[in-house]
Amino acid sequence: MTFPVLKGTAYTLVHTPDILVHEGKLQESEMRNSPDSDYLKAIPDHLRSFEDVVGYGPNQAYIGNIHPRDLNNIEKPWYEHPLENASTEGKFGSIMSEDMFYGCLKAVDMFELVVLDASFQEKIAKKVKEDPVIGKYWVTLDKLTENPSSVDEIKSLIEEKDAKPLYLDNELVGCIKRAHEFDAALTSDVMFENLVSKASGAYALAELFAKNDLEPDDVDYLIECSEEGCGDMFQRAGGNYAKSIGEICGCVNATGSDTRSFCAAPAHSMVEASALVQAGVYSNVVVLAGGSSAKLGMNGKDHVKKDQPLIEDCLGAFAIHVGENDGKSPVIRTDIVGKHKIGSGAAPQAIMQAIVADPLEHAGLSIKDVDVFSAEMQNPEITVPAGAGDIPSANYKMIAALGIMKKVFARSELNEVVERIGMPGFVPTQGHIPSGVPFLGHAIEMIENGDIHRTMIIGKGSLFLGRLTNLFDGISFIVEANDGHVEDDSVDKDTIRQMIAESMKQFADSLK
């Protein structure tokens, strides 16, 4: 059996403080329900500058300039100890500013829903077109010259037509209009989130092409795995983000579809992509997702209460290339996939057994055979002040405890194992974005350098939030070093038939 391989990754962040203030769902509901609240008053003093965001250790780990484990060497709180010589450019991706992102929103808008002030539009169009990545890979930059407007017209669209504002440093520079007068699936709210997801996803896809040996017209299939839904009132989440994003980057030979399972969707999508490549249906599949404006500042009240900056101020995005075995890139072991089954149960131990222990045991391996695990990689500086704990650390402790129960580790080894198999969380709380896959860029490097042999990527999803089921979700897959074996040496039915026929002929001849 020849396995598909992990050929390349891209990871991007967009610093969006004004979107946090106006479109983050927590802040938006606070403005509606308690417009004079102390929290809203405190927000401006707790926003970070672009320089702060670039220098922030976890963000540098996300775009590949440092390893997540390097965060152990940075004094906490990390937001008070920015990295010297930090860059917007990383090995795996980059960090974009909010003004540039507004230009990107305009460039991905096919229905003239994004309206920008004419002078801002002219200025930002130039910047977007000159960008070495967006300018090179996005094929829809002509949209940047369409329907320029004025601040007065934008104000009236907001006041009279329910458009959502686009602010930059508190100054109104544009808006996003509703796409239908009364369709609840096409409100300005929904269109805002969908265009944000599309634009940030297309940014990550462009970075995938810029940073890896893959051209847009080589892509056969795109799987988009965010947590948004696009459609109209008759098919509310009909899709398809994948093709809409591929169109922006000129992936003219690709088709695609969307996969949903809350935060578990990226891991599901990686398994699907691997299966499609291994089956020979497609040669090059890209798994990607853009970010979520709704989640910006979602734990902000607790951050302000602790007088720390609002560090949920970035949209995250990623794109991952799964391709045919090249004898070099790390392989995705499609024969070791862990799944939380409908009958698995909701207890933490049952979940870990289903998605971590069962697949390994089925393959004759144990937890000890996996060098590094990547489950939920949320940045603890975001979650600990909000009372949700250090999620990566909790997952590592559960995996180690499972190993102790199965007697592959001694009880006294717990802390050492947690350190050995884990790393600090380094990803913003953007739902699907931190879910296992942000480690893949680092994993490729570690495996190809011989630092590790095998890693397990785990995605977990809160299906109960959709109020259709109380079920949880989880899925895992293994990535490991390529042994250089690229030929499929399994024997097909025709070969077996021929071998039997030849043997029978020889036997018959021997009877003569």
Added chain:
Amino acid sequence: MGILENKKIAILGDRDGIPGMAIEACVKTAGAEVVFSTTECFV
């Protein structure tokens, strides 16, 4: 008599900690009445 016996319980579970349903199963065996149970996600 257990400390939860005949008590009315509201449960707030965490999907990255102990889910509501798991807590629910425990407190029911201790004789409590679950009047509200949910699991929230903070990420």
